[in-house]
Amino acid sequence: MRLTNTLSGQKEELVPRGDSVTLYVCGVTPYDDVHVGHAMSYIIFDALRRYLEHRGHKVRHVQNFTDIDDKMIARAAQRGVPVADLARHYIAAYFQDMDSLNIQRAHLYPLATEEVPHILELIGRLVQKGYAYQTPDGVYFRVQRSPEYGKLSHRTLEGMMAGARVKVDEAKEHPMDFALWKAAKPGEPSWESPWGPGRPGWHIECSAMATKYLGAPLDIHGGGPDLIFPHHENEIAQSEAVGAAPFARCWVHHGMLQISGEKMSKSLGNMVNVKELRRRFSADALRLFVLSSHYRSPLTFSDEGLVASERGAERLRHAAQPDGPAGFSRLDSASYEARFHEAMDDDLNTPQALAALFDLAREINARRAAGEPVDLGVGVLRALGSVLGMTFAPASAPEGDHRPDVSGFIALLVTTRTELRAAKQFAAADGIRDRLAELGVVLEDGPQGTSWKLKGIAE
């Protein structure tokens, strides 16, 4: 398949070298609940991984947790809890939320705090080779030693300095030099090192973990677009300085999630967290919302968009119901599969892949309505949908929905209503239906009798 490589700005054919594809995705700093921006990011990389696996590649997927940094320390202090406890809590929350979105877990989730020896070794090599120097504040990377610095973000040191929004630190040789090791201030968690007690800088952990667990060059290194600079740029500088060049063959970045035209950020206070969203929308609706635009385009979050996606998800769910007779069908699912693959092969074009799925759903519905067996088509729809991470699970049982199971009572009312209808007492029958609708139970009369489902999710 072809993927856009941020490094070249071009679509490039992904050619696996060994028996597997290595995928490193930058993870979160676990100091707060995950928000829709994270959801968007990890849904996209989940779809990428699932597709690679669908195409027969073995994927080795590593994603880190930055469990020690300024934000962690500040939040822990604010709450009066140890940093490690804060990390443990939000890492658990991260998994809960991502699981609820049907995002496959990475094979390994290294923690920065557990990689300190390896990080120190890497810093030592950088110092030894003249790429790093010590100041009273810690150890810094010497960006001017990297002639290619800026190659990922396509900018130059001069260009960045022109912006002049860089804080001046007298002790640094160059304003763009960045910390590899931060000297501990009193009361901060710290580790011993040849440069005094301190903790790792942000960027060094990813270089250390990625090379340790996957080895350079990585086939794919991904992350949010806001990580291109400085995080990923610095990862490249550090890693390639010690000979791990190229650090990654293909850099994959997606568009930014925005909220009503603005960037969503902690400072603007317009965060929407995943837990809250999952109470109102199904995992499939979130998937559809994210994947119905191309991953490299910015996406604007909106409630109306989610509502529309929930309807769309419901449409696919309906078509994917494995009912009806099995048997031969004239439905040509191969052509839909071909469209799906062609779209996904071309830089993960999920909107077009979804279009193929919706067209398949339409044909399934039409043939099912005509009494034809559609089990083969349904099988293909479910298989391809699951490549995108769709669950097809009924929307009626959202995560965190603690409504008691009332199906017995509803069944009783449905039976009663059926009897009323048989007796042509339509006013009473409609009354039951209306009252149930008010309570969030939708009845549908079909040839095989009356079925019901809970509405509730996207109300």
Added chain:
RNA sequence: GGCGACGUAGCCAAGCGGUUAAGGCGGGGGUCUGCAAAACCCCUAUGCAGCGGUUCGAAUCCGCUCGUCGCCUCCA
């Protein structure tokens, strides 16, 4: 100030020089139904921000104008 992205139907969104401009949501009409819902069928952009240019041919390439947004600082 530097770098970059985008502007396609009421809304979201594909399209990467050449058949009738995907798909979803919404809306309109119809079939089915006691009615409704769901489902199905049909319709919903002679036009792709505007103006020039290149080309036999442009939503797609180039230039300019207008508009929106992002990165350059912690952030997926």
